[in-house]
Amino acid sequence: xxxxxxxxxxxxxxxxxxxxxxxxxxxxxxxxxxxxxxxxxxxxxxxxxxxxxxxxxxxxxxxxxxxxxxxxxxxxxxxxxxxxxxxxxxxxxxxxxxxxxxxxxxxxxxxxxxxxxxxxxxxxxxxxxxxxxxxxxxxxxxxxxxxxxxxxxxxxxxxxxxxxxxxxxxxxxxxxxxxxxxxxxxxxxxxxxxxxxxxxxxxxxxxxxxxxxxxxxxxxxxxxxxxxxxxxxxxxxxxxxxxxx
Numbered sequence: 001x002x003x004x005x006x007x008x009x010x011x012x013x014x015x016x017x018x019x020x021x022x023x024x025x026x027x028x029x030x031x032x033x034x035x036x037x038x039x040x041x042x043x044x045x046x047x048x049x050x051x052x053x054x055x056x057x058x059x060x061x062x063x064x065x066x067x068x069x070x071x072x073x074x075x076x077x078x079x080x081x082x083x084x085x086x087x088x089x090x091x092x093x094x095x096x097x098x099x100x101x102x103x104x105x106x107x108x109x110x111x112x113x114x115x116x117x118x119x120x121x122x123x124x125x126x127x128x129x130x131x132x133x134x135x136x137x138x139x140x141x142x143x144x145x146x147x148x149x150x151x152x153x154x155x156x157x158x159x160x161x162x163x164x165x166x167x168x169x170x171x172x173x174x175x176x177x178x179x180x181x182x183x184x185x186x187x188x189x190x191x192x193x194x195x196x197x198x199x200x201x202x203x204x205x206x207x208x209x210x211x212x213x214x215x216x217x218x219x220x221x222x223x224x225x226x227x228x229x230x231x232x233x234x235x236x237x238x239x240x241x242x243x244x245x
Contacts, residue, residue, distance in 0.1 A: 071223055071231035072211075072245040078218035079210065081105075084182035086145065086174035089158035094172055096143065096182075097217070104240045105141040105212040107219070109183050109190055109205050111148035112160040117207050117225050122165030125209070128232035129166060136240045139214070142169040145182070147190045147205040149173045186210055186219060215242035 084096040096107075106125060110118035122144065129137055144161060146152035152160075157171030173179075176192055183190050183206070190205035211221040221239065223232070235245035 070245070071227040072235055073222040073224075074244055075220050075222060078213070078216065078220040079186050081212055081217050081219065082182040082185040084145075084172075084178070086172040086178065087154055089154050089161065089171045091154045094170065096172075099170075100141050100143070100212065101217060102214050103141045104139055104214045104242065105143060106239075107143045107145065107186070107210045107212065108208075109145045109147050109179070109188055110207070111146050111193075111203050111205070112152050112156055112164075113148065113201070113203070119164040121207070121209065121225065121227075122161070122169065124227065124229035125232055126166040126169070127229040128236050131233045132236055132240065136237065137168075139240055140236065142166065143172060144169055145172045145179060147179065147183075148193045148203045149176050149179060150193065211239050213242040214240070221245060 081097050081100070086094055086096070088094040108118075108121060108125075110121065112118070122142075125142055129140055129142070132140065142165065144157070144165070146157065152171075152173050154171075154173055157173060161167070161169045161171045180190050180192075186208075188206035188208055188210075191203075193201055193203040195201050207225040209223040209227070210219040211223070212219045221235075221244075238245045
């Protein structure tokens with residue numbers, strides 16, 4: 001869950017702290033050993049996490065053999081890449097399956113008005129990418145899909161992504177229902193942004209990064225919002241090759 005306040009600062013008066021420091025968040029991933037189905041939760045960003053709700057999308061069962069010091073969660077049953085056709089920062093159609101076929105790809109759902117987790121995630125991936133050899137940097141695809149398309153137009157994404165992440169990152173926007181359906185197929189729950197009576201705007205979404213293999217085009221590794229750039233840097237060389245981190 002993200003809680004984003006507008007420039008009026010109306011919601012800020014209700015916050016017990018003066019600084020937009022990140023609050024502790026509960027784990028966004030649950031492994032459920034039942035018929036290979038589980039659910040992710042919405043995760044708080046820049047606001048109170050008490051309103052978390054269970055995700056409504058099916059999720060592949062996760063491996064129980066990962067070491068506690070590993071950031072990666074390897075999925076026993078990888079996700080099929082969603083059939084998602086949206087609009088990129090140039091205003092052109094972008095078919096996710098077609099344009100990333102056979103390429104190592106990281107997909108993240110977030111929004112540009114996010115005060116902390118979204119830009120931090122993009123920055124961490126961008127820093128880790130720079131540690132790769134140039135040839136591998138060129139192979140890696142990073143796709144940022146907005147969860148707030150009403151505000152995140154192609155032009156807005158084009159302005160935000162280079163500063164928050166890397167100029168090579170792909171930003172996608174489009175119809176909210178289409179975005180929500182694509183996220184659901186990856187077990188990521190998102191909700192429409194809503195304006196409260198006090199003028200604040202709420203945008204809630206899961207904060208997982210899904211890594212897709214260049215060998216199978218399936219999403220086989222998941223990262224949570226607390227993954228550091230060093231952890232991404234450690235895993236990216238293997239992800240580029242479609243290997244298990």
